Amino acid sequence: MEIRVNLGERSYPVLVVHDEAVHFPARLREVCGARPCALVTNVTLERLYERQLGSWQAELGFVRVVIEDGEQHKTIATWQSVLDTLLAARLDRSALLIAFGGGVVGDITGFAAAAFLRGVDYVQVPTTLLAMVDASVGGKTGVDHPMGKNLVGAFHQPSLVWVDTAALATLPRRQLVAGYAEVFKNAFIGGADMFAFINQGHRAVLAGEADAMVQAIQRSIRVKVAAVEADEHERSGRRALLNFGHTFAHALERCMGYGSILHGEAVLWGIACACDLGRRVGSVPEQARTAYDELLLKLPLPPLPGRPDPQKLYEAMLSDKKARGGTLRFVLPTEPGTSVVRDDIGQEAVMATLGAVFGGN
Ligand code: NAD
Ligand code: GLY
Numbered sequence: 606m607e608i609r610v611n612l613g614e615r616s617y618p619v620l621v622v623h624d625e626a627v628h629f630p631a632r633l634r635e636v637c638g639a640r641p642c643a644l645v646t647n648v649t650l651e652r653l654y655e656r657q658l659g660s661w662q663a664e665l666g667f668v669r670v671v672i673e674d675g676e677q678h679k680t681i682a683t684w685q686s687v688l689d690t691l692l693a694a695r696l697d698r699s700a701l702l703i704a705f706g707g708g709v710v711g712d713i714t715g716f717a718a719a720a721f722l723r724g725v726d727y728v729q730v731p732t733t734l735l736a737m738v739d740a741s742v743g744g745k746t747g748v749d750h751p752m753g754k755n756l757v758g759a760f761h762q763p764s765l766v767w768v769d770t771a772a773l774a775t776l777p778r779r780q781l782v783a784g785y786a787e788v789f790k791n792a793f794i795g796g797a798d799m800f801a802f803i804n805q806g807h808r809a810v811l812a813g814e815a816d817a818m819v820q821a822i823q824r825s826i827r828v829k830v831a832a833v834e835a836d837e838h839e840r841s842g843r844r845a846l847l848n849f850g851h852t853f854a855h856a857l858e859r860c861m862g863y864g865s866i867l868h869g870e871a872v873l874w875g876i877a878c879a880c881d882l883g884r885r886v887g888s889v890p891e892q893a894r895t896a897y898d899e900l901l902l903k904l905p906l907p908p909l910p911g912r913p914d915p916q917k918l919y920e921a922m923l924s925d926k927k928a929r930g931g932t933l934r935f936v937l938p939t940e941p942g943t944s945v946v947r948d949d950i951g952q953e954a955v956m957a958t959l960g961a962v963f964g965g966n
Pocket of ligand 2: 847
């Protein structure tokens with residue numbers, strides 16, 4: 606299945622396949638041509654996929670760059686170490702980088718591709734659910750800074766995204782559920798059909814049933830692609846809809862401590878908060894309330910490592926990079942499958958939501 610991302614000369618295909626690793630080198634050459642390559646992965650994936658990577662390397666002859674595993678390594682230092690290896694290998698501007706991993710590997714590799722010799726092409730091969738449905742598509746690349754997450758980076762679209770759902774077989778359950786957050790989020794922004802799909806099919810997706818999972822991935826990629834095509838550089842507000850639940854999630858990650866809660870886990874709680882706030886400020890029409898209540902019951906909310914302090918969460922929201930000039934921006938649900946960006950929500954309503962969602966935790 607091919608989903609096209611139409612961005613003029615930056616257009617590219619997202620190929621969604623199942624267990625077709627053996628065909629990857631040929632498809633890569635077909636789309637990107639025969640060129641010198643470097644594959645970036647992390648220590649965990651190198652160990653798990655040694656045979657597959659070995660056989661790709663034999664065919665493609667790439668330089669292998671292996672970074673440490675974990676968000677704490679999504680740093681300028683790691684990014685520089687990738688650039689150091691590319692330079693030491695004397696790759697030139699015809700080079701093609703291949704990101705084999707989750708969102709961390711993808712973001713670092715994309716940012717290395719944006720900067721290496723002022724920009725080379727790269728390919729995303731996402732191996733987590735979150736990276737398949739979100740991080741690998743759309744060209745946001747970057748690294749974290751001590752001042753906050755993703756503060757340094759660039760928009761740089763890949764030339765190909767190769768989504769092989771077979772990789773999910775080795776993904777730990779907790780990571781799978783975290784990735785499911787970005788699928789579930791699309792129920793609120795992907796139109797009535799996506800809302801109905803998640804509402805009816807959530808159990809099969811969460812149980813990892815192959816057909817349901819492939820459907821969920823394809824549909825989610827389409828939602829992401831539509832937002833990216835409409836607003837590639839997040840200027841008009843259309844792409845900002847993808848941040849449904851994220852204003853709350855970023856604050857929760859920060860307050861709970863990165864590492865103690867996964868991004869997707871925080872997004873699941875963020876979705877619950879956005880729905881509560883939507884009801885509170887009246888963005889959810891009366892007749893849609895029951896549909897939302899039903900859907901929220903299906904949300905696989907993970908346990909939190911502690912009880913978050915609403916006041917600290919609010920302060921963390923204000924210091925987020927997306928809180929421009931102290932104005933908080935929320936994506937709030939309206940009709941099922943549709944949301945709006947709001948920057949006129951007062952502190953009282955937000956505090957009431959934080960109290961209601963986290964009060965009894
Ligand atoms: P991750 O990249 O840290 O991967 C999660 C864990 O799963 C890691 O330990 C990894 O080694 C392991 N793993 C990956 N694939 C595996 C597999 N198939 N089998 C077994 N283990 C596997 O985390 P993530 O959730 O994929 O991505 C989170 C990152 O993505 C964050 O840094 C976030 O900022 C970024 N992100 C970027 C965008 C974007 O648009 N660029 C969007 C969303 C998130
Ligand atoms: N993950 C949100 C975006 O790509 O815009």
